[in-house]
Amino acid sequence: MxxxxxxxxxxxxxxxxxxxxxxxxxxxxxxxxxxxxxxxxxxxxxxxxxxxxxxxxxxxxxxxxxxxxxxxxxxxxxxxxxxxxxxxxxxxxxxxxxxxxxxxxxxxxxxxxxxxxxxxxxxxxxxxxxxxxxxxxxxxxxxxxxxxxxxxxxxxxxxxxxxxxxxxxEEHDNKLAKKFQQLLEKSFRSKKFVAEYAEALMVGPTYLNTVVKKATGHSASYHIKQRIVLEAKRKAVYTNMCMKEIAFDLGFTDLTHFSKYFKAATGINFSAFIQKTYGHALAVE
Missing domain, CATH: 2.60.120.280 (Regulatory protein AraC)
Known part of the structure; x- marks a missing residue:
């Protein structure tokens, strides 16, 4: 028509x-x-x-x-x-x-x-x-x-x-996304879940994920995992800490849990990352 x-x-x-x-x-x-x-x-x-x-x-x-x-x-x-x-x-x-x-x-x-x-x-x-x-x-x-x-x-x-x-x-959401990033930098060792950040920021987990994804292109849960993994990689490359010490420093009490967490976020396990970086496996104590 x-x-x-x-x-x-x-x-x-x-x-x-x-x-x-x-x-x-x-x-x-x-x-x-x-x-x-x-x-x-x-x-x-x-x-x-x-x-x-x-x-x-x-x-x-x-x-x-x-x-x-x-x-x-x-x-x-x-x-x-x-x-x-x-x-x-x-x-x-x-x-x-x-x-x-x-x-x-x-x-x-x-x-x-x-x-x-x-x-x-x-x-x-x-x-x-x-x-x-x-x-x-x-x-x-x-x-x-x-x-x-x-x-x-x-x-x-x-x-x-x-x-x-x-x-x-939109202004409120942008401020919330910035507050999340600031809180993440301070608390990634102690807070591993979106719900913990949402509670601290007095919003719902779903809303926080939505706001952060809108502002950055990735959800809050993605940023949490990537920040923890980034710190693990830094510790492995720039310190003499072993895998167990790094895991404990990042708030993991279970070494197996840390290994699975790292692999889920990066696609390779922690030992493979070290071997790829240095050509030898990091000792696990």
Whole structure:
């Protein structure tokens, strides 16, 4: 199904329910005036086919695109949500409202592609606003343009609030990841499990793993293992300590456990590492 360009002067906004997108919808904005595309995926498995890649937004997410973008909403079942298009510049659509234009995250609305998760507290509100816009655009008559503009401004303010909350959360998560790294450096000899670090940092183990992985590319458990193994290698290379002494120094009371731990993290056992490094096995006392 091909999207038809609205006639100039008749519309400044078009909204479509994703429930009606059971066939592929292709939109080419190359000949349009500057536009703003906004998608709200409440549920389903819709895929946006863009010129450079494909995006499959998770449920309860917002996604918007820069003007002059050709894309296809790929055929998907059980889609729920809306896509909304402006047929004039965003600033003009909001009547240059200072409350919006001078919001610290207003510029984020002009990023080439933006995908944000929507908190549960905002999902129903955003869906309700888009539903109101849809009903007004479809059936409204008296003061239709003024009502649409009012709904649209509230929608943007709600999105900007979500961006602000996400920014605060991201800052908090970055600080948490740094605190974990600092604590790891101090406590890797005594703390071997994510749960121990999570308890010290007053968060849940799963959350800590997620935050650290987002910040570094690896989970907290990975960093714990790698820090312990790195110290074991340093001790083996730069000291005269035997395997038993190194294991004890790193908080292992069971030599077999240490050997298995080392091998699980590196792929080779400790003695093989020494032999590979020096050409002879380290004595085990």
């Amino acid at each position: 091909k999207y038809e360009q609205p006639q100039p002067g008749l519309k400044w906004l078009t909204i479509q329910s994703l429930e009606q997108c059971r066939e592929n919808v292709t939109i080419d904005s190359g000949s349009f005036d500057p536009l703003f595309f906004l998608f709200f995926f409440r549920s389903g498995f819709a895929t946006l086919l863009l010129p450079d890649n494909a995006v499959s937004p998770a449920p309860e997410s917002l996604f918007w695109l820069e003007p002059q973008t050709k894309f296809t909403i790929e055929n998907a079942e059980k889609n729920s949500g809306y896509y909304l298009m402006l047929h004039k510049p965003l600033q003009e659509a909001i009547a240059y409202d200072p409350a919006l234009i001078y919001h610290p995250h207003f510029r984020d609305l002009f990023l080439p592609k933006q995908l944000i998760q929507v908190k549960l507290s905002q999902q129903l509100r955003i869906n309700s606003l888009l539903n109101s816009i849809y009903e007004e655009e479809t059936h409204g008559h008296l003061f239709k343009e003024e009502i649409l503009q009012g709904y649209f401004k509230i929608l943007l303010l709600t999105i900007l609030k979500q961006l602000e909350e996400n920014s605060i959360l």
